[in-house]
Amino acid sequence: MEVVSMRRADVPAVRDHAVVLGAGIAGLCTAAVLTRHFARVTLVERDQIKGRGTDGRGRKGVPQSPHIHTVLTRAAQQMEQLFPGLIDQCLTGGAVSAELGSQSRITYHGHTLPQRFAGVDGIMASRPFLEAQLRERTLQLTSLSLRDDAEVTGLVTDGTRGEAAVRGVALYPRGGEAGGEVLEADLVVDAMGRGARSGAWLEEMGYQRAPEERTRINVTYASRHFALPPDALGADRAIMIGATSSQPRGMVFAAQENGSWVMSLHSYGNHRTPVDDEEFLDFAATIAPPDVMSELRRAEPLDPIAVYRFPCGVRRRYDRLKHFPDGLLAIGDALCSVNPVYGAGISLAAREAVLLGECLAEEGAKPLARRFFSSAHDATYPSWWLSKIGDYSLLQDGFSARLLGSYFRRLMAAAASDPKTASAVLRSLSFVDSPLRLVRPRILRQMLHQPISRRPETAAK
């Protein structure tokens, strides 16, 4: 279906109505925030999601659904702020909670961290389960209405080209060419994920597209769920082994809701992705420790192998645009999407939604878009850079990447031999503390004590 931007000077300005495009994690969090600031909020979603309850099935609009989605401490705190009691609701529904410092085995750059309490919690459940819990809470909000099975095809604008404001959206029933309609709104928020359309729509309205920053990563995920009890690996609830420059593949094996575990394998570059049972197990065996492999080999697979390719991290710099239409915002992956290996997307989406609420409550002198994009940029900046540095350190392409690689390897070597450094690493990589803590004198001293290895690192098993 074609994207149409409709100019409708005759559409009367509507008051107090916000429209959120996309009912993924960012869309659901944003819709919940907006119900506190607008009399009516409409959530538009291309997939059919009404009546799905909390059955936890994936859906077409979220192809990343079958892959691991851990909610880290920060994300859990932001979500609790938006939906009080949500974490208890998830745990009651069967999600697994773990303190990742002591209840998981983590290996970065070939160095295994000591298992010690670090104050980093993970809520572990499948993405469809998490989304269903959030959706259930969002749809209970009385001023919210859902338009699902509906595709947004363009914006309704008002005013001259290059100065137009957004006044609503054009909708069609999914896959249909008839039955289109206009939803008028004071604010439209694009939460349509990585494939968001705001950039193209801006151009059609005579504005500039936001400059895009990209980090080419070329990482491919292959994931599958297995029936296993939470204590299949004793007290450990997750095993994470990161890729190394000499073995650019990694894995996360993690307990999930209701007696299941997910094995998410990933590899950098153009490697063949496992497509059948045997290939999946063979690939896993190149990374996973023996106890994980023995559980995997005897566990019953619960779903087919799912593959997801993630070519690059993308950050759209709306904060840099001098001119931006009133009535439009972008949020979540539509704004900034980092390498999923770092598990930051949900934290960022929830944080941006909270910031949007704060911007709406403040009513500053500057336009909403300017204030929101500036605070969202500050919020996404640490994750963007941390993942960029992590990726560069693996790809080893060019002088600065090699330098960063050597910094990261020494940092991980220091973490493997010193529990305090390990805790600082884990807390920073999980966004509990600022990444700047990783350049504190104590940690730098620990790093200096590490022997310089010229041998290529290998992933520890």
Ligand SMILES: Cc1cc2nc3c(=O)[nH]c(=O)nc-3n(C[C@H](O)[C@H](O)[C@H](O)COP(=O)(O)OP(=O)(O)OC[C@H]3O[C@@H](n4cnc5c(N)ncnc54)[C@H](O)[C@@H]3O)c2cc1C
């Ligand atoms: C393999 C993988 C693993 C990940 N693991 C983690 C993890 O462990 N932890 C973590 O925090 N994050 C993780 N993430 C990131 C996470 O999925 C996202 O960052 C987060 O869900 C925010 O996404 P979003 O809501 O902005 O977009 P999405 O979740 O992509 O949702 C976009 C929504 O918009 C809808 N839509 C699209 N186009 C239209 C249209 N034209 N009209 C109407 N609706 C439309 C789609 O159907 C969808 O519902 C992972 C990502 C990937 C790819």
